[in-house]
Amino acid sequence: MMRLATIIGLFLLLPSVDLLAAGSVDGEVQRQPLNVTAIIIFLLFVAATLGISYWSAKRTRNSSEFYNAGGNISGLQNGTAIAGDFMSAASFLGITALMFSAGFDGLVLSIGAFSAWPLMLFLLARRVRNLGNYTFIDVVSMRLEKSRIRYIAIIGTMVVVILYLIAQMVGAGKLIELLFGLPYEIAVITVAVLVIAYVTFGGMLATTWVQIIKAVLLMLGVTILAFLVMKEANFSFSTLLEGAAANHPKGDAILSPGVAFSDPIQIATILTSMLFGVLGLPHILMRLFTVPNMREAKKSAFYASLFMGYFYLLLIIVGFGTAFLLYNNPEFFDAKGKLLGGGNMAAIHLANAVGGDLLTGFMSAVSFATILAVVAGLTVSGAAAISHDLYAEVLCKGKPDPKTELQLTRITVIAICVIAVGLGILFQDENVAFIATMPMVVAASVNFPILFLSLFWSGLTTRGAIIGATVGLISSVVLIVIGPQVWVSVLGFEKALFPYNYPALFTMPLAFAVTWFVSVSDRSARATIDRQNYHDLLVQSEYGSTK
C-alpha cells in the first residue's frame, strides 16, 4: 500500500517529468542498453533547438524580450507551447504506467491534469493578462503594498520552482538512465547545460519554440502509437478493452474504478491538488504574458485545452493498449515476472511492440525533449522572480538599469541550473515523492488563493494576503511531513499522523479562510488603501491599461 502511495506520489506532478515514475525513483531502475536510434533522434532535436536558440538570441536584447518574448507569440503558438510545457513525459509515461498496472484508475490523473485549463480560461486568462507584465506577482502586487506582497509571492514562486526542479532533475536522471542507458550524473548535467544554452541566450522565445516543437513531436508520437494499437485491435475499441481485460492479471476489474484507489476522499485530494495547483504554477501563469493581448491569452488557454484533451483521450488507447499487448508477451518481462526497466517503461515497450526500434527510439527521444522543455520553462520563471520581481521591482523600486537587469537574469539562469544539478545529484538516492508533491500543494495553497482573491475580492488587504499565504505554506509543509510520504516512507514511523498525501483539499480552504478573516478584521490605514485600489484594478483587469 505504501509503495502504491509512493508511486502515486510520483505520478502526481504530472506536468513534469518527475512523476516519471514509480519505479524510476524508488530504486527499481534497470539501466537499459545504449539506445542508438533514440540518441540520434534526440541529437537531431538538440541541433534544431540550439539553432532556434541562436535565432532567438538575436531577438532577445532586453529584459522584456527575455521574460515574455516581447509579447509577440500568437495564441495558437502559445497554446501549443503551454501544452508542451504541460504534457510531459510524466503524463505520457506515468499515466500509461498506472493504466498498465491499475487500468481505469490511471485516468484520474489525466482528468486532473486537463481540467485546470477550462478554469484558467474562465477565471484567470483575461484578468491576469490585462494586469501583469511578466509574472503573476505583478498582478498580486498591483493593489497591495508592493514590497511586502512581492516578498511573500517570490517565496511562493521560488519554493515551487526549486522543489519542482529537484523532482524534475531526479526524475530526469533516472528516466534518461532508463531510456538511453546514460549514467545519472551525465544525464542531469546534460539537461542543465542544454537548458542554460536555450534560456540564457534565447530567453522565453527559445523556451517557447522548444516547447512547441516538443508538443508537436509528442502528439505525433502518441497519435502514431494509438493508431498502431487500434490497428492491432482491428480498429475496435471494444476489442481493445476486452483484450486488455483478458490479458491483465486483474481481469475485468481494470475497466472500472477501484484497483489503485478506493477512498473517494483520496480521489478528492488528488483532484484538488491537481486542479488548483496548476492554476498557481508560476511558469504556467507566466505564459499568459507572452501574447500581445488578452484575446490571444484566452485563445492560448483554449488551444492548450484542445491539444491536451486530444492527448489525454489518446492515452486511453495507449494505456489500455499496454495491458492488451504487453501482458501476453514474455519478452517484455524479467524472470521474476516484472516489466523490464520498471513500470514506466510500459509505453516504451508498447512502442516497441507495435512500431519496432524506430518508434521506440522516437518516443524515448521525445521523452528526453520533454524534460528540457519543462526545465527551461521553470528556469525562466525562477529567473524572472529574482531579476524582475526582486531586483527590478523591489530593490530598484521599478527603475532598474536595463543592462544590469538582463545580465542578472542570465546569471540567475545559470545559478538556478547549477543549484538544480547539485540538488538533483544530492537527492538521487532519496525518495523524492514528497518533493514531487509539494509544488502542486504549495501552488494551490499559497499562490492560487492570493491571486484569485486579489482579482475577485475587494476586501483583500496586504496583511490578509501575507498571513493567509504564510498559513497556506506552513500548513502544506506540515501536513506533507506528517503524511504517509514523509512520516512513514522517509522517517520510518509505523503510521502517518495525517492520512493523505496531497493536503491541498484542506490547506487551500484554510489559506482562503485565514486570508478572509485577517482581511475583514484589518483596520490599518494600509487596508483602507488596499480596498480602495480594487476599483481601478477591476476596470484595468477587464479593459486593459487605462494609462
Place this chain on the structure above:
Amino acid sequence: MTKDHQLAVIQRRTRRRFSFAAVALCLYFSFALVWTDFGSAMSKPLGDTPINAALLMFISLIVIFISMEFLFLRISNRETSEEESAASDKEREEQKIEKAVRQEPQS
C-alpha cells in the same frame, strides 16, 4: 462608456465567468463519485460492450470542457466585438457632431 456602464458590463462578465466555473467544478468533482457506492452502477458494462458509464464519463468530461471553453470564447468575443463596434459608432457620431459644430459658424 460611462463608469456605471463599465461596472454593469464587468458584473455581467463576472457572473458569466463564475457560472461557467461553477458548472466545470461540479462536473469535475462529480468524477470522484465513481469511486463511491453511489457510482458503482457506473462500472457496469453498457449493453454487449465492455465500455462502462465511468469510462464514458471521462471522455464526456473532456469533450464537455472543451465545448464549454469554445462557447465561453464565442460569447466573450462577440461581446467584445459589439462593444468595439458600439464604441466606434459613438466615436463616429461624436466626430460628425464636432464637424457640424465647426462648420456652423462658417455658414
